[in-house]
Amino acid sequence: MKNTKEILIIDDDSRNIFALSAVLKAKKYQCLSALSAAHGLELLNGNTNIGAVLMDMMMPEMDGYEAIGKIKSDDSLKNIPVIAITAQAMTGDREKCLEAGADGYISKPVNVDELLTLLNQLID
Numbered sequence: 001m002k003n004t005k006e007i008l009i010i011d012d013d014s015r016n017i018f019a020l021s022a023v024l025k026a027k028k029y030q031c032l033s034a035l036s037a038a039h040g041l042e043l044l045n046g047n048t049n050i051g052a053v054l055m056d057m058m059m060p061e062m063d064g065y066e067a068i069g070k071i072k073s074d075d076s077l078k079n080i081p082v083i084a085i086t087a088q089a090m091t092g093d094r095e096k097c098l099e100a101g102a103d104g105y106i107s108k109p110v111n112v113d114e115l116l117t118l119l120n121q122l123i124d
Contacts, residue, residue, distance in 0.1 A: 004030075004049075004051075005030075005049060005050065005051020005052070005123055006029075006030040006031065006032050006047070006049050006050050006051060007024055007029050007030070007031050007032070007050075007051065007052050007053075007054060007119070008031075008032045008033070008034065008040060008043055008044065008047075008050045008052070008053045008054070009021060009031060009032070009033045009034070009053075009054045010033070010034045010036075010037055010039075010040035010053060010054065010055050010056060010059075010064075010067065011033070011035070011054075011056035011059070011085070012035055012036060012056060012059040012060060013056070014035065016056065016085075016108075017033040017035070019110075020054060020085075020110065021033060023110075023112050023115075027116060029119070032047070032050070036059065036060075036061060036062070037055075037059055037061070037062035037063070037064065037066065037067035038061065038062055040053070040055075040067065041067060041070060041071070044071065044077055044080070045076075045077070050080060051080070051081075051123040052080065052081045052082070052083060052119055052122055052123050053071065053080060053081070053082045053083070054083050054085050054115075055067060055068060055082050055083065055084055055085060055102070056085055056086065057084050057085070057086035057088065057097060058086060058087065058088065064084060064086070064097075064100075064102075065096075065097075065100045068082050068084070068097075068100045068101045068102055069100060069101060071101070072101035081103040081104065081122035081123065082101065082102050082103055082104075083102065083103060083104040083105070083106060083115070083118055083119075083122070084097035084098075084100075084102035084104070084105045084106070085106050085107075085108060085110060086105075086107060086108065087107070087108040088107075089107035089108075093105075093107075103122055104118045104121075104122060106118065
C-alpha cells in the first residue's frame with residue numbers, strides 16, 4: 001500500500017487538525033499531529049516514518065516559516081516534504097512559503113483533491 005508513511009499535521013488549531021486528519025484517515029493515511037511547531041519538530045526528530053508534513057504557517061511562538069527553516073537545515077529531516085497550509089492567500093504568499101523551503105502550498109479552506117494530489121506527488 002502506498003500510504004504506509006505517516007502525515008504529520010502541525011497546526012495550533014485543533015479543529016484544523018481534526019478536519020485534516022478525518023479526511024486523510026478516510027483515504028487510508030496514518031496521521032500524527034502537533035499543536036505547536038516546537039512539538040512538531042520533536043515528533044519529527046523521534047520518528048523516521050513521517051512521509052510528509054502539513055505545516056500551518058501562522059502559529060504563535062514559532063511560525064511555519066521558522067519551522068520549515070529548521071526542518072530544511074537539518075540533514076536528517078531536509079528530504080521530508082513540507083506542504084505549507086495557510087489562510088493567507090494574498091498575492092505573493094505562495095512564493096513566500098516556497099522560498100522558505102516548503103515543497104508545496106495550499107490555502108485554507110483546504111481543497112481536499114488538491115491536497116491528495118500533492119501528497120501523492122511528494123510521498124515516495
